Amino acid sequence: MTRSTIVTRPAHEPFARHNGGIITVGQFNADVLACAQMLPATANIINLVADRYAFTVSFFAALTRGQTNLLPASRDLVSARLLANQTGDCSVIADGEPANRTTQSTECAPDCVLSISPAGAGSAASVDIPDAQLAAIAYTSGSTGVPQPHHKTWGMLAQWRHVHWRHLPGDQSTPRSMVATVPSWHMYGLEWVMLLPTVAPITVHHGPAFYPRDVISAVEECTGETVLISTPVHLRALTRATAAHLAGVTVISATAPLDPVLAETIESQLHASVFEIYGCYEVGSLAWRAPLKDAAWRFFDCFDLHFDQGEISIEHPALHHKVTLADRFEALGENKYGLVGRASDIVKVGGKRASLANLNTTLTSLEGVVDGVFYQPQDFDLPGDRLAAVAVAPGLTTQQIRAMLARKLDSAFVPRPIYLVSELPRDATSKLKQRNFAQLLRSLT
Helix, strand or coil: CCEEECCCCCCCCEEEEECCEEEEHHHHHHHHHHHHCCCCCCCEEEECCCCHHHHHHHHHHHHHCCCEEEECCCCCHHHHHHHHHHHCCEEEEECCCCCCCCCCCHHHCCCEECCCCCCCCCCCCCCEEECCCEEEEEECCCCCCCCCEEEEEHHHHHHHHHHHHHHCCCCCCCCEEEEECCCCCCHHHHHHHHHHHHCCCEEEECCCCCCHHHHHHHHHHCCCEEEEEECHHHHHHHHCCCCCCCCCCEEEECCCCCCHHHHHHHHHHCCCEEEEEEEECCCEEEEEECCCCCCCEEECCCCEEEEECCEEEEECCCCCCCEEEEEEEEECCCCEEEEEEEHHHEEEECCEEEEHHHHHHHHHCCCCCCEEEEECHHHHCCCCCCCEEEEECCCCCHHHHHHHHHCCCCHHHCCCCEEECCCCCECCCCCECHHHHHHHHHHHC
16 A cells, blocks of 8 residues: 655755744654644545634644544534535544634534644654555535545545645745635635645745735745745735735635736736636646736646547546546647637527636726626516626716726626625635525525
């Protein structure tokens, strides 16, 4: 049985920046072993740990005990308890601050509340884990319906981290710092924020980094070259923050297409270099591009690709079966592909076609629009046969937004009605869950 080591780096190297101090690889390994002694003895662990460092420690602590981390998109205790009851032989762990805590009842309380004192256990060597072990079950966000589970073996995750390291822009011999606005329990954060530093000389900032002021403060605390792992929503907020400056920082964006105008603003206003990652929950990260240099996507070199009439299928020895991507592409030659969009994303109005994703990009690019989304009322069992939209746009009226869209879109796609709200119910990864968005629409109509 083949095995892979959790952390392949020397014990003396810096692994994490936490509360102003540095935690070495050896200290992290010791924290993992100490945490393993605290975990309940069940086959599955629903990991609701909120602190980024404590989550990383507890994730790997579960692996050392042969346990599987369940990573639901819904982070509240009620949803976690329902999942635990459905799964069986399952415990819920938290660190005292479960996200969206909705009840104080004992029936929904965590089975284990961790109290991890970073680097309190000295130093230790890393642990080898069987490649065949089921390390995690990651659940989709539910942005297109019911969250779906995807199984990740340790061997698959261990291989993928080396692939990502090869494709991270910059000199691999140069130690770097990393700041992230995305949580580590999301597949994007799991791969690029939690797993990558186990093989690469990267020190992750484990403090708050969600709001613009937190991101800027975290970057200022880092030393040397810095990588920011983020999303279009978080990056748009950064460009609108006063005095935001990320000179020399490498920005990596994922979870949604990056608006070319936003990409240009990031490089010109924040003085950062921008790269994008394309991926899916079934596999993980798959392709990359530098959007201001080339709009084409290049798939990672470890995959066997099959392209047929816009459809791409992926094969790899670590995958149990061929995975067909939901998005459609166009071949641009020599492992270069243009992203067309999902078939389910295309809307037809008056015999004309448009992509909802492109319409959303047009909406959020308007001056004064902070966030927004188009939708088809019939998709939510609501009356109306025209496209509609919801926008966050302080200081603007619906008439002003409609007039600006009319100058950019065919009249068939100008939304009626447009609803103004204070915020959209996005989750920590900037996704709009279909259930939450439907609730918002019902409150508006």
